[in-house]
Amino acid sequence: MSTSIPRVLSIAGTDPTGGAGIQADLKSIAANGGYGMAVVTALVAQNTVGVRSVHVPPVSFLREQLDAVSDDVGIDAVKIGMLATAEVTIAVDQWLARVRPPVVVLDPVMVATSGDRLLDAEAEQALGDLARRADLVTPNVPELAILAGEPVATSWDAVLEQAARVSARYGVLVLAKGGHLRGADLPDALVDAAGETPTVTEIPGVRVDTTSTHGTGCSLSSALATRFAVSRDWENALRESKAWLVESLQHADSLDVGTGHGPIHHFGGMWARGGTATRPSPQEVTAGWWSDVSDIRAEIDELPFVCGLGDGTLDRDAFVWYLTQDALYLRDYSRVLAQASRLAPTAAEQAFWAASAQGAILGEMQLHESWVPPETIGRAAPSPTTSAYLDTLLAAGARGDYAVLVAALLPCFWIYHDVGQRLERLSHPGHPYSSWLETYADESFALSTAQAVQIVGTAAAAADESTRTAMGEIFRVCAGHELAFFAAPLGTQGRAVGQEPALPGSLTRAAP
Known part of the structure; x- marks a missing residue:
């Protein structure tokens, strides 16, 4: 197990309110013990209510950002979020093929918590190809359905079955998430269909009573990339990341940010335990x-x-x-x-x-x-x-x-x-x-x-x-x-x- 601070690169879009996208990724990486870096794929005009517009900078500038990081800094893990277009997705795929970072977590951002569709059809196809490059993909229930090319699952058993088919199709470990389902329980599971029989490692959970869920997918995937870079154990990384996410949800309402789905409080537990006072030298x-x-x-x-x-x-x-x-x-x-x-x-x-x-x-x-x-x-x-x-x-x-x-x-x-x-x-x-x-x-x-x-x-x-x-x-x-x-x-x-x-x-x- 590594004891050094993992250097984690987020490749994603922005959120000017700070609750999702790269802003959430950087907070999540820091809260889980990593050093966060960021390459911007898209500038998103959004808030806790919804997405208003998306501006995608030239892909040539994206390539310059990626090379600027990898030419200088060692990368222990990469988390990929919103990619916006097929051209952007292909550029990231090519960079991964050349640099070969040791850990890649793909959060296939296709649907925001607000329900907004964030990718066009061509980009969704390219994203499916990119999934084969990842070590773990972390779709929410609607995104899992898009990757499977099937209707949205409405039960936990259906989610697990769909995750197994996605795992088999793309040859990747899938995190099945129960956040979009109804009920008090909120399970998550690692689904691996690499063998003859799919394996399912389920981590149970209980839903936190809050509407402040903006950016949960971004934050969880970043936490997983950071934790796995240290432990090299997906189950352990999921347990730790899930515990941290639950704690962040429990403190979320204290932030009072926005009028829609507010953000989680990435540092809520940490601040409660240790405060913000600086220690003297x-x-x-x-x-x-x-x-x-x-x-x-x-x-x-x-x-x-x-x-x-x-x-x-x-x-x-x-x-x-x-x-x-x-x-x-x-x-x-x-x-x-x-x-x-x-x-x-x-x-x-x-x-x-x-x-x-x-x-x-x-x-x-x-x-x-x-x-x-x-x-x-x-x-x-x-x-x-x-x-x-x-x-x-x-x-x-x-x-x-x-x-x-x-x-x-x-x-x-x-x-x-x-x-x-x-x-x-x-x-x-x-x-x-x-x-x-x-x-x-x-x-x-x-x-x-x-x-x-x-x-x-x-x-x-x-x-x-x-x-x-x-x-x-x-x-x-x-x-x-x-x-x-x-x-x-x-x-x-x-x-x-x-x-x-x-x-x-x-x-x-x-x-x-």
Whole structure:
């Protein structure tokens, strides 16, 4: 089964009201997952009430359109609709013989939903010849009768028998449709008379109570061409296309288009499920979050601890206390990173968070232990600030929501890199804290930070609105914890519990 987007060419007439013809084909192809292309055979002045006139451009221009497409673009399927004249039909037949597209679906447009006859007798004969070139033909009941040269069938059994005769006559798979028959049931069937006994694959259905049926034939045939180009299975393509058509009919009356037979709503189900809001890009999400915490970042820059760390005047005891708390933080932070690895949806993300967990223990802990003896770290207790930050992260990990968890982890990457990168410029050979500054301004940490930003942004862009909102909220909460963490060393002289500063502004709320 192909997983690429099928490129589907519609060769048909127009409908200025957008419900049938090429306009409907393009909507149908898009709604069913394909890339639609169009070559115009005829310009039709019609609306939901009826056809007023048909203008057929020169056949030489039709040939130029067809060649312009096939000379440049790969074609995975062709849907053929209204051809208007015998000359047009022959030109399309000749093009098919030369290009040989892999799938051809012929919707023999002879009678519009309004009842108007759309082809002359000579064109109908040429269309019968063209049917032999198709993989599937999709006539409605009156069109099936024309292809069979018989009276219009009035029962489903008669439709199936007529479809079998058409299949045998033209050597083509026929879609028999029950839409023009009376009754609540609306079956469709694939009829193949290639063997000794015709085979009938019937897909049952129920009629949708609506008069908005304009363009149903165009739309169904385009959906079939698109679905079959992917699955290579006519029965599967029919089931999927029929389900989509029923859904489009169920939403049709909401369009309120025209005073006659209104069009189906090609995107009704899709809009109902997913809406029309555009998803932000990963870069837009993370840029918005970064801007949202600009106040927190500005407060971090002004903290006495950060200023003293940058110019080297920071009290050594304050720095050691900070490193001790950071070491305690990293032990649980690495566990939360490991949880992110466990929840990661891709191998690449799993590897990234696992490597980050290992780096937090092996790399950053080594830096801390070069300043603070391990036994001192082992005897220390986490401060309220440290505990509050870890409680937020551990709670996010326990909930098992990967997207929200990685948003909570991101500030520890991004804010540390941001602070370290700017402070590292102040470093000099005699700077007492140069090893710390260089660690968080290091190129490898910069690359890890960029990768974390990309991973989290991608998760946020793919998430639903409520999840994306929750991600942004916990990102800000954890950015606030970073501010409190940097503030704690000089805000807790004597390290007495309860003397640490509260989280800034709205961040004083309890951790989730």
